[in-house]
Amino acid sequence: xxxxxxxxxxxxxxxxxxxxxxxxxxxxxxxxxxxxxxxxxxxxxxxxxxxxxxxxxxxxxxxxxxxxxxxxxxxxxxxxxxxxxxxxxxxxxxxxxxxxxxxxxxxxxxxxxxxxxxxx
Amino acid sequence: xxxxxxxxxxxxxxxxxxxxxxxxxxxxxxxxxxxxxxxxxxxxxxxxxxxxxxxxxxxxxxxxxxxxxxxxxxxxxxxxxxxxxxxxxxxxxxxxxxxxxxxxxxxxx
Numbered sequence: 579x580x581x582x583x584x585x586x587x588x589x590x591x592x593x594x595x596x597x598x599x600x601x602x603x604x605x606x607x608x609x610x611x612x613x614x615x616x617x618x619x620x621x622x623x624x625x626x627x628x629x630x631x632x633x634x635x636x637x638x639x640x641x642x643x644x645x646x647x648x649x650x651x652x653x654x655x656x657x658x659x660x661x662x663x664x665x666x667x668x669x670x671x672x673x674x675x676x677x678x679x680x681x682x683x684x685x686x687x688x689x690x691x692x693x694x695x696x697x698x
Numbered sequence: 699x700x701x702x703x704x705x706x707x708x709x710x711x712x713x714x715x716x717x718x719x720x721x722x723x724x725x726x727x728x729x730x731x732x733x734x735x736x737x738x739x740x741x742x743x744x745x746x747x748x749x750x751x752x753x754x755x756x757x758x759x760x761x762x763x764x765x766x767x768x769x770x771x772x773x774x775x776x777x778x779x780x781x782x783x784x785x786x787x788x789x790x791x792x793x794x795x796x797x798x799x800x801x802x803x804x805x806x807x
Contacts, residue, residue: 682789
């Protein structure tokens with residue numbers, strides 16, 4: 579049974595970089611699925627951040643594209659995101675999730691979520 | 699970017715009653731709509747995709763409908779475990795972003 583688990587700092591300073599990793603356990607990442615990041619905050623609700631395929635292809639939310647990178651470590655079965663120049667508006671619960679298919683961009687598998695606070 | 703507007707924001711329902719939630723899109727979604735349930739402290743749970751297809755393990759009391767820009771989620775005979783917040787999501791437009799509605803809270807009457 580595939581499971582996802584986010585990890586990373588819970589507090590990031592303003593103007594710093596938010597770095598998160600999602601470990602995939604119980605199955606391979608080399609599948610016909612997009613591996614995604616989403617976040618949730620009281621102000622913005624649920625927001626799709628971006629996704630990465632095992633080939634390395636990525637798609638990003640245009641509102642975050644200039645600050646966002648994603649990568650995948652197939653040997654460790656994990657994928658990561660980096661968001662630079664963070665502000666308080668980036669405070670949110672961050673989720674990693676698996677898209678259900680190459681074109682079926684709904685999320686049937688989620689990590690438990692990781693709260694990131696941007697504050698000095 | 700496609701905007702999804704859910705209504706009502708909150709609905710109060712007694713156990714055993716039925717409720718219908720609405721999701722309106724700013725453009726035609728060609729039925730590429732999903733519904734999620736979220737409880738406090740948990741990640742969202744996928745209920746419906748393709749506007750009307752139940753995800754694996756989802757009870758038959760959950761049903762999705764609609765087309766074009768108007769979609770609904772109906773919960774028949776609400777159970778105690780059905781109270782929470784429900785979100786719709788669109789995955790129609792390419793390229794992304796995929797977007798979500800602001801949610802409807804289903805609470806105990």
